[in-house]
Amino acid sequence: MRITHPRTEAARRGPVRPPTREIDEQTPIGEVYMSSLIRSQRRLAILVCAVVAVVLGGIALAGALVPRYAAVRIMGIPLPWLLLAMLVYPLLIGIAALAVRQAERNERAFTDLVRRR
Amino acid sequence: MSAALPIIAVVAVAVGTALAGTFGLRRVRTTRDFYVASRTVSPRWNAAAIGGEYLSAASYLGIAGLILAFGFDVLWYPVGYTAGYLVLLAVVAAPLRRSGAYTLPDFAEIRLGSATVRRAASVLVVLIGWLYLVPQLQGAGLALTTQAGAPHWLGGLVVCAVVLVAVAAGGMRSITFAQALQFWVKLVAMLVPALVLIAVWQHRDDGVGAGYPTAPSRTVVHLSAGTSVRVQVPETLTVSGTLDTRRVDGPVALTRGTHRLGAGTTVTLERGDVVPVVTSLPAQRNASWLQPLGSGRAHPLYASLSLILAICLGTMGLPHVLVRFYTNPDGRDTRRTTLVVIVLLSAFYLLPTVFGAFGRHYVPDLLLTGDTDATVLLLPQRMLPGWPGTILGAVLTAGAFAAFLSTSSGLTVSVAGVLSQGVFRRRSEPFRARRIRSFRLGAVAAIAVPYLLSLPTEHLGLAAVVGLAFAVAAATFCPLLVLGIWWRRLTDAGALAGLASGGLLATAAVLITIVAGPQGGWSGALLAQPAAWAVPLTFAVMGAVSLATQTRVRADVGRILVRLHVPETLAGELRSLGRSSPEPDRSAQPDSRLTT
Incomplete structure (x- = not known):
């Protein structure tokens, strides 16, 4: 009869395999790590495309559905022209900057996750 | 000059x-x-x-x-x-x-x-x-x-x-x-x-009005090729050349509708004349x-x-x-x-x-x-x-x-x-x-x-x-x-x-x-x-x-996705990011140290 502390058994099993090895060897755990990264980046890509679609599609549909908005003038320039020839550009830059920041955050989160000991 | x-x-x-x-x-x-x-x-x-x-x-x-x-x-x-x-x-x-x-x-x-x-x-x-x-x-x-x-x-x-x-x-x-x-x-x-x-x-x-585009000043237009144009309003223009198969040289009254101008024809537009529009382009008023x-x-x-x-x-x-x-x-x-x-x-x-x-x-x-x-x-x-x-x-x-x-x-x-x-x-x-x-x-x-x-x-x-x-x-x-x-x-x-x-x-x-x-x-x-x-x-x-x-589906698709998505900062730790991964066929491309 041998009595051992529960943690002794853990010590005998050896050290936990690092996540990088799981990924390299394409074990099921490695696949989980990878799909978490890909899923977060894919969600971001879809979100950005959806925002672009809503903004551009919205401007296009507004012309068809609310013809009255075309009559609005700001400083002599018709509102649709102001929107599509000027204001839409800073908006696109803003979306792009946020997309870059979020993509880098996702990658940092993944790096931290994988490097965790 | x-x-x-x-x-x-x-x-x-x-x-x-x-x-x-x-x-x-x-x-x-x-x-x-x-x-x-x-x-x-x-x-x-x-x-x-x-x-x-x-x-x-x-x-x-x-x-x-x-x-x-x-x-x-x-x-x-x-x-x-x-x-x-x-x-x-x-x-x-x-x-x-x-x-x-x-x-x-x-x-x-x-x-x-x-x-x-x-x-x-x-x-x-x-x-x-x-x-x-x-x-x-x-x-x-x-x-x-x-x-x-x-x-x-x-x-x-x-x-x-x-x-x-x-x-x-x-x-x-x-x-x-x-x-x-x-x-x-x-x-x-x-x-x-x-x-x-x-x-x-x-x-x-200046500004565009609501009507059809008009010439802002006297303009002489030379047509190097035969052109079909749509005339928006009946008007008199100075045309020199071929108009609808007849020779003209001077002011002509044009009816509303499509006309054919021959190659080499010159049209003179005076200030305020409504510009006829080639039939391949839309002829819409400035308002629309x-x-x-x-x-x-x-x-x-x-x-x-x-x-x-x-x-x-x-x-x-x-x-x-x-x-x-x-x-x-x-x-x-x-x-x-x-x-x-x-x-x-x-x-x-x-x-x-x-x-x-x-x-x-x-x-x-x-x-x-x-x-x-x-x-x-x-x-x-x-x-x-x-x-x-x-x-x-x-x-x-x-x-x-x-x-x-x-x-x-x-x-x-x-x-x-x-x-x-x-x-x-x-x-x-x-x-x-x-x-x-x-x-x-x-x-x-x-x-x-x-x-x-x-x-x-x-x-x-x-x-x-x-x-x-x-x-x-x-x-x-x-x-x-x-x-x-x-x-x-x-x-x-x-x-x-x-x-x-x-x-x-x-x-x-x-x-x-x-x-x-x-x-x-x-x-x-x-x-x-x-x-x-x-x-x-x-x-x-x-x-x-x-x-x-x-x-x-490729057996090594997982490794390829790792390569596509994992940031390069992990290259030192992940062997699958190593540059030994599959490379495309470059045999046709010039090898290193080419001299031209």
Whole structure:
């Protein structure tokens, strides 16, 4: 009869395999790590495309559905022209900057996750 | 004198480009230098180079011309050209750079391991490249004809010659310097005249009214080819030449409706005369020109939405755009570069609208000849007669040539790379240096074919033809890239089926539109803007065929996805990121230390 502390058994099993090895060897755990990264980046890509679609599609549909908005003038320039020839550009830059920041955050989160000991 | 200045401007840009090419030559040492500048170009240079390469004849001349003719609805072109980079940034930029591919066919082979898919992608690169090159060369011909009275074949020939010298001598490295420079040339060459013209316009307080476009001053219009025009209101114009099969010389009363003006006819418009409009362009009042969906095209809402889709999704599939992303050091820098590109493009695309809107007021006679692509070049002389207008016109001509040269050279490099591997390749050749010869042969074929295609004078408008190239790219490469990067179950059979069906149908629609001209009704709208049906179709075919052939999914697809998505900062810890991972076939490319 041998009595051992529960943690002794853990010590005998050896050290936990690092996540990088799981990924390299394409074990099921490695696949989980990878799909978490890909899923977060894919969600971001879809979100950005959806925002672009809503903004551009919205401007296009507004012309068809609310013809009255075309009559609005700001400083002599018709509102649709102001929107599509000027204001839409800073908006696109803003979306792009946020997309870059979020993509880098996702990658940092993944790096931290994988490097965790 | 007025013809000499634009010629000097063109020569300066051409010599500058050739010199930048030779400067780069000294720095080309290895294969990687030659093709992708060793991937050591800094993000800021790279972004300017991408912008320089991207701003083509369509952006520089075509958009303003379309705005003059169609009005609000074509503002989607510049917005789409910019938003396309946003989609590219979000969906493919970093993974594509991490794939390590040089070209689109390389990506297809890395991801799917299939030489057949690679060949299909190569054919599409050549097709899209040629479709995109034709309007560049036509634009060059138009610019030299408008500004210096040169024959229409000369401008294209000048572009071919300069591009071949620069491309064959220096490869990508020299092109990167030249392209970055050309972006700033183009921006300044358009910004300065635009600011001057805005000042002049504010001073005069002119504006387009609500009625049909009228001549702002006495204008003599010479028609070099026979033209059918629509006369909007009964009026008396001075016509000298052939009108509806009879000879006329002097004032004639024209009835409302369509009339035929023979080749060589001169029409004199007095101030306030309503301009007759060539039948291929819509003849709408300024009030509806200003309105959304007022362009007078068939099914304008469908056309607008399909055009947005084509441009937003087609940008990622343009061969000359992608190759430049490979010169970024890593995926993170690729994203940052793309962000800078969007900023640069946003600044540029504020300008063509100014020229197009002014053009409606100051050069409406272009509606009579149909040469609306000349709007940007003619506007300064009309608004500022005399030497100030001539100087601004010369500056704009220089910028236009920078646009033709930069886009053409980028496309030529991409198409030549594919042709040299696929067509001019000889396995038996013993000397590495001879492989460079096949690249140069490829470059000649890459630009000579579209030059010959550009010679027949009939054309749709520069931006419209470029739009068709975008539609083919959106219907083929966009699904391949998106599914290849984000969907592990994509198979080679699925990719091939999608490329074939999307490519064939979109190309057929595009060719019918180019050869037979724009058609009426729903069928015409669907053919002229194929993206809205062709893109979902390709996605569906690729997805369905892939699901039916799941046994063909690559066994090492997991390793490839690691390589596409994991940041390079982990390269030291992850062996699957090591550079020993599968590389595309580069046997046809020149090996290291080539001497030219």
